[in-house]
Amino acid sequence: MNTMNDASDTAVLLSLRDVHVHFNTPNGVVRAVSGVSLDLAVGETLGLVGESGCGKSTLGKAIMKLVPIAGGEIRIEGSDIAPLDRRQLIDMRRKVQMIFQDPYGSLNPRSTVGRSVAQPLTLAGWKPDAIAERVETLLRWVGLPTDAKQRYPHEFSGGQRQRIGIARALALSPKLIICDEPVSALDVSVRAQVINLLEDLKGQFGVSYLFISHDLSVVEHIADRVAVMYLGMLVETGGRDQIWRSPQHPYTKALLAAAPIANPKIARTRQRTVLQGELPSPLDPPAGCPFHSRCPIAQARCQAEKPVLRPVGGGALAACHFV
Amino acid sequence: MALPLEVRGLSTTLFTRRGEMKAVDGLSLSVGAGETVALVGESGCGKSLSALSVMRLLPDPPARIVGGEVRLNGRDIVPLPEEGMLAIRGKEIGMIFQDPMSSLNPVATVEKQIVEVLRAHTDLGRWQARARAHELLELVGMPDAARRLDEYPHRLSGGMCQRVVIAMAIACSPSVLIADEPTTALDVTVQAQVLALLKKLQADAGMAMVFITHDLGVVAETADRVVVMYAGRKVEEATVDELFETPLHPYTAGLIGATPVPGAARAERLADIPGMVPPLNGLPQGCAFAPRCPRVMERCRQERPELTQPATGRLVACFAAERG
Numbered sequence: 001m002n003t004m005n006d007a008s009d010t011a012v013l014l015s016l017r018d019v020h021v022h023f024n025t026p027n028g029v030v031r032a033v034s035g036v037s038l039d040l041a042v043g044e045t046l047g048l049v050g051e052s053g054c055g056k057s058t059l060g061k062a063i064m065k066l067v068p069i070a071g072g073e074i075r076i077e078g079s080d081i082a083p084l085d086r087r088q089l090i091d092m093r094r095k096v097q098m099i100f101q102d103p104y105g106s107l108n109p110r111s112t113v114g115r116s117v118a119q120p121l122t123l124a125g126w127k128p129d130a131i132a133e134r135v136e137t138l139l140r141w142v143g144l145p146t147d148a149k150q151r152y153p154h155e156f157s158g159g160q161r162q163r164i165g166i167a168r169a170l171a172l173s174p175k176l177i178i179c180d181e182p183v184s185a186l187d188v189s190v191r192a193q194v195i196n197l198l199e200d201l202k203g204q205f206g207v208s209y210l211f212i213s214h215d216l217s218v219v220e221h222i223a224d225r226v227a228v229m230y231l232g233m234l235v236e237t238g239g240r241d242q243i244w245r246s247p248q249h250p251y252t253k254a255l256l257a258a259a260p261i262a263n264p265k266i267a268r269t270r271q272r273t274v275l276q277g278e279l280p281s282p283l284d285p286p287a288g289c290p291f292h293s294r295c296p297i298a299q300a301r302c303q304a305e306k307p308v309l310r311p312v313g314g315g316a317l318a319a320c321h322f323v
Numbered sequence: 324m325a326l327p328l329e330v331r332g333l334s335t336t337l338f339t340r341r342g343e344m345k346a347v348d349g350l351s352l353s354v355g356a357g358e359t360v361a362l363v364g365e366s367g368c369g370k371s372l373s374a375l376s377v378m379r380l381l382p383d384p385p386a387r388i389v390g391g392e393v394r395l396n397g398r399d400i401v402p403l404p405e406e407g408m409l410a411i412r413g414k415e416i417g418m419i420f421q422d423p424m425s426s427l428n429p430v431a432t433v434e435k436q437i438v439e440v441l442r443a444h445t446d447l448g449r450w451q452a453r454a455r456a457h458e459l460l461e462l463v464g465m466p467d468a469a470r471r472l473d474e475y476p477h478r479l480s481g482g483m484c485q486r487v488v489i490a491m492a493i494a495c496s497p498s499v500l501i502a503d504e505p506t507t508a509l510d511v512t513v514q515a516q517v518l519a520l521l522k523k524l525q526a527d528a529g530m531a532m533v534f535i536t537h538d539l540g541v542v543a544e545t546a547d548r549v550v551v552m553y554a555g556r557k558v559e560e561a562t563v564d565e566l567f568e569t570p571l572h573p574y575t576a577g578l579i580g581a582t583p584v585p586g587a588a589r590a591e592r593l594a595d596i597p598g599m600v601p602p603l604n605g606l607p608q609g610c611a612f613a614p615r616c617p618r619v620m621e622r623c624r625q626e627r628p629e630l631t632q633p634a635t636g637r638l639v640a641c642f643a644a645e646r647g
Contacts, residue, residue, distance in 0.1 A: 008348055051511060051512065052510055134393070154328060157599050176373050187366055187600070188582060189365060189577060189578065189595060189596035189600075189615075190579050190584075192581035192593040192596070193595040193596075193597075195593055196595055212633075214511060216511070217582065217583040217584065221585075221593065232565045254512060255511060257515070258511045258514065258515035259540070260514070260515075260518075260538065260540030260541045261540055261544070261585060262540045262567070262579065262582040262583075263543055263585050264543040264563045264567050265541075265564070266545075266584070267543045268348065274516055275512045275515070277466065278480050278483070278510075278512075278513055279480075
């Protein structure tokens with residue numbers, strides 16, 4: 001696969017091959033993720049972008065083994081996670097952790113912050129003394145006061161709760177943190193604090209991020225490489241600058257053109273092609289290329305034949321017949 | 324001629340068990356025909372309560388207007404009784420909210436909801452109103468408009484629901500449109516469609532628009548003028564170009580620094596604003612922004628800065644900006 005090229009000179013931390021996730025619903029099978037192949041290198045931040053229902057969060061959960069995969073392979077440091085039993089899974093989760101959009105919903109409201117942050121350590125069999133020391137270190141790293149230990153989640157603001165979530169994710173020194181819309185619920189000024197914290201921690205500990213977000217400005221700021229999803233499929237991947245300077249897939253182009261830019265001069269002078277229509281239902285995706293129903297350059301072939309990812313220059317890959 | 328909307332010294336207070344909180348404190352703003360004024364700030368800054376005050380839709384209790392005027396085409400509507408407001412809402416002033424699903428009646432068809440607005444404010448007969456409802460849906464770019472008339476809201480996507488809400492808001496050609504985070508719940512490609520639609524409708528009808536948002540990207544794309552709010556008060560007002568080029572208030576500068584701009588020269592770190600927005604019942608004595616401000620002076624902690632016009636002629640409430 002060509003995706004290997006992107007990460008060939010460094011060690012591959014996470015490798016996805018033809019991953020499928022299906023959900024059975026009363027109205028039929030939803031193919032939330034269909035055939036995604038991706039690599040993430042050690043120390044890399046990969047931005048995973050797309051609109052609601054494109055499967056980006058489901059893919060993140062599949063990597064955590066929170067949802068079962070219907071096909072394909074997920075490897076972390078080379079080992080397939082599918083056959084892992086309970087004990088091996090705990091071991092795997094030392095390496096991979098996750099933080100969520102709603103930090104309040106992901107913390108136990110009846111547990112003190114200290115206990116929540118300590119939980120992964122307890123599960124990993126740490127001794128109480130070592131745990132207490134580690135919790136204090138973690139809280140300091142994420143910029144929370146040490147007395148936060150005895151307090152409850154409701155006493156904290158949204159930004160502080162996200163810091164608690166990050167502290168817990170860092171507890172066992174993971175190699176990869178899956179960040180699922182971690183700043184989407186935060187106010188602008190606090191959002192910048194959390195983004196800066198994530199970048200600082202990366203510099204300090206060399207952790208990699210799979211950064212899932214619908215906010216393209218944030219992804220452009222934080223990611224080294226970007227993967228764009230549409231209706232469960234990967235439509236384009238490439239280096240951050242490559243994607244922003246010369247997006248190839250018509251959907252990536254439309255997505256970038258639609259993202260508001262916080263600069264009136266740039267906003268006025270750039271091209272604006274407003275994409276028509278809305279996302280098709282994932283219950284009944286279009287045949288052929290999933291994007292053809294909204295694509296400005298679609299032709300007859302797109303309705304019949306599903307395009308595959310292929311190199312389009314500059315190390316980028318795009319799934320389109322006409323680029 | 325009077326401006327479509329002129330707000331002067333509007334104050335709205337929340338009367339709660341934990342005391343009185345000044346949610347909106349002496350807000351003034353005016354919007355001309357065809358103009359878009361963005362009201363910007365973070366959660367709890369009072370931007371949505373300002374909009375609800377202007378519409379006289381405040382939840383009372385606990386919120387009540389305690390001072391100021393809201394002049395709609397020259398007439399102060401603050402003293403009007405509710406019956407008077409019923410005749411005005413939807414006719415002279417329209418409103419679009421963040422969550423289109425909850426602004427629509429789930430057990431009424433799209434057609435019925437639009438017809439209801441038309442019948443309340445115009446002399447149109449039942450059939451004329453139905454025809455007009457169809458026209459309005461076409462106007463707001465509803466795909467397959469004729470068929471959608473008979474649908475219930477749950478059958479429509481978020482973007483389509485927001486189009487229905489917009490159709491209802493502009494049904495009687497109001498002179499003022501208030502849009503409170505109208506695209507925040509929408510996907511980015513649908514957001515672009517709705518923003519383009521609002522701009523076009525506004526240009527065609529010459530509506531005055533107040534656009535409330537926390538998203539500086541949306542501000543840069545839509546606004547002519549911007550009013551920045553912090554802790555219930557206006558801290559800066561400027562044209563959109565002035566504001567982004569030379570923000571005067573440290574809070575405005577902080578918001579802009581904290582927002583990544585793709586394509587612009589990349590800063591290594593985002594400029595974050597330390598701390599968080601203070602609670603309304605725990606505002607500091609002097610300037611509300613002083614505890615987070617990089618340019619804070621001793622005076623800021625004692626005394627609250629009023630809006631003034633330093634040399635540039637722009638409005639800002641900051642002692643440091645006054646000194647230049």
